[in-house]
Amino acid sequence: MIIIMKPSASQADVDAVVSRVRGFGLDVHLSAGEAHTIVGVLGNTGALDRSSFEVMPGVEGAVRVSKPYKVASREFKSADTVIDVRGVKIGGENIVVMAGPCSVESRSQIIETALAVKEAGAQVLRGGAYKPRSSPYSFQGLGEEGLELLAEAREVTGMPIITEVLGPSEVPLVTQYADILQIGARNMQNYRLLQAVGKVETPVFLKRGMSSTIQDMLMSAEYVLANGNYNVILCERGIRTFEDYTRNTFDINAIPVLKQLSHLPVIGDPSHGTGKWELVAPIAKASLAAGADGLMIEVHAHPAEAWSDGAQSLKPDRFATLMAELRNLAAALGRSM
Ligand code: PEP
Ligand code: MN
Numbered sequence: 323m324i325i326i327m328k329p330s331a332s333q334a335d336v337d338a339v340v341s342r343v344r345g346f347g348l349d350v351h352l353s354a355g356e357a358h359t360i361v362g363v364l365g366n367t368g369a370l371d372r373s374s375f376e377v378m379p380g381v382e383g384a385v386r387v388s389k390p391y392k393v394a395s396r397e398f399k400s401a402d403t404v405i406d407v408r409g410v411k412i413g414g415e416n417i418v419v420m421a422g423p424c425s426v427e428s429r430s431q432i433i434e435t436a437l438a439v440k441e442a443g444a445q446v447l448r449g450g451a452y453k454p455r456s457s458p459y460s461f462q463g464l465g466e467e468g469l470e471l472l473a474e475a476r477e478v479t480g481m482p483i484i485t486e487v488l489g490p491s492e493v494p495l496v497t498q499y500a501d502i503l504q505i506g507a508r509n510m511q512n513y514r515l516l517q518a519v520g521k522v523e524t525p526v527f528l529k530r531g532m533s534s535t536i537q538d539m540l541m542s543a544e545y546v547l548a549n550g551n552y553n554v555i556l557c558e559r560g561i562r563t564f565e566d567y568t569r570n571t572f573d574i575n576a577i578p579v580l581k582q583l584s585h586l587p588v589i590g591d592p593s594h595g596t597g598k599w600e601l602v603a604p605i606a607k608a609s610l611a612a613g614a615d616g617l618m619i620e621v622h623a624h625p626a627e628a629w630s631d632g633a634q635s636l637k638p639d640r641f642a643t644l645m646a647e648l649r650n651l652a653a654a655l656g657r658s659m
Contacts, residue, residue, distance in 0.1 A: 324398055325361040325375050328382045335380025336361065342378070346370065351552070353399050358382065362398050364548055389583070391540040393547040394554070399585045405525050405553045407501050408482040410445045412525075412555055413587030417652045417659040418616035420446035420484055420589070421641060424631035425453055425461065426468035431623070436475040438638035439621055442645040443659070446502065447472070447481040448618060452488045453630060454508045461629045469499040476501075484527055484618075490518040502527050507559055507594070510534055510542050520549020527618075529557045529591070532570070536579050543586060555587045556580050557618060558609075560595035569597020569634065572605050577612040588613070593620040593634045602636055603644045610651055619644075 325339055336352070339361050343350050346369070351362040363370065372384040389395045404414040412418050421444035426432045436447045451468025453461060464471070472483045482501035487493055488509065496503060502525045509515055510531035519526045526546050530539050543554045558577055560570025572595030580588045590609025592602045606617050622628045622635035636644065652659035 323363045323367045323370055323372065323384055323386050325363065325384045326382045327359040327361065327380050329357045331359065331380030335378070339375065339378055339381060342375070351393055351398075351547075355401065360399070362393060364392065389540075390537070391544040391584075393552070394540045394543045394584050394586060396583060396585055401585060403552070403585045403587060405555060405587060407446065407525055410482055412589075413615050415657050416615075417610060417648070417657045418446060418589075419444045419645065419648070419659075420448045420616065420618045421621050422448035423450075423622050423628065424593075424620050424635065425450045425629050426464055426471050426485075427629050429471050429474065432471045432475045433478055434623060435621055435638070436479045436481060438623070439641060440479045440481055442638070442642035443649070444619075444641075444645070445481065447475055447479065447483045448485070448504075448620075449475075449483070450486050450630070452486055452492065452496070454486070454488055454506045455630070466495065469496065473499050487515070487519065490514045493518040493522060497522050497524050500524060502555070505529060505542075507531050510539065513545055516542055516545035517549050520546040520551045522551060523553070524551075525553035525555060526551060527555045527557055527589070529559045529594075530561065530573075530576070532562045534561070536576055536583070540580075540584060543584070555589055556584065557589045557591055558595070558614075559591035559618075568595075568601065570595055572596060572608075574605075574608055574612050577609060577614050581613045587615040589616045589618055590614040591618040593618065593631065593636075597634045599625065599634055599636055599640070602634065603640075603647070606644060606648065607651055610648060610655060610657075617648075 348365040375384040421439040426449040453463035484502035486504040487496040563571040592605035620635040625632040625635040
């Protein structure tokens, strides 16, 4: 349920509503809009009576949120959420590109790639230090050393860094380094992990699970939000279908659907969405045309020698060409980049 306060409501009116809600053992999420403060009620609101709030001073109305996800829904918050990561705005009119290698491999690799993607206009540096690999015999990432190298690349370029956290026990360590915590597709429904990242303040980048519906994804976002972290970014990265020409089937529909259903920023990942570098540019453009707030793109100086995901990685010069094309597209879409 959300309780909409009148523009004339006083702080005391809001406080009275909040304490009444808490009196039922429920939690609240306050969102101050331009005209109205909205009191979002979290938890099982089945027993609450709308009319008992509507008679309180300063209350304009109370409505039940019809979706199973609450805080993530547009009903709960109509304005787009904009997340500020070290001055980089994610959501809103800015289009953000997060780029870098699939895995951090060495100091020179991450620093050279960081400088190249920054030069081309990327605003966030990506790189995996803990890799969720399908095979236990594949490279698992450099671990903490990889986090240190990412921090060094941030120092050199000034770019914020995004990196994956694989398990709940690693959240404190990864949070010490990362500006954005990535939850990988394989972990989208790892509820212990979602709860753990919900309890920190670092923004969370939630990738769609391989066989998850859009609603499953929003329910996972809700876990993070309900635990108190309101900085959640959604990522469409392709799903498993019968089609096996591409690594995954990029669900372009998911972008406008997520934008309709939720106020959270939506990012497209054409690298994992296709698995083939030749398809990255067209699907990147399609993502922006469909309304994405940005992109995550894998870049490697020598894709043939990459320790993971070389086949879908762009060389830096191809990435720079794509970025120039995307800037024109962003302008045509009335967005800044
Ligand atoms: C990645 O970003 O390198 C990654 C492992 O992505 P996903 O979880 O989408 O497969
Ligand atoms: Mn990858």
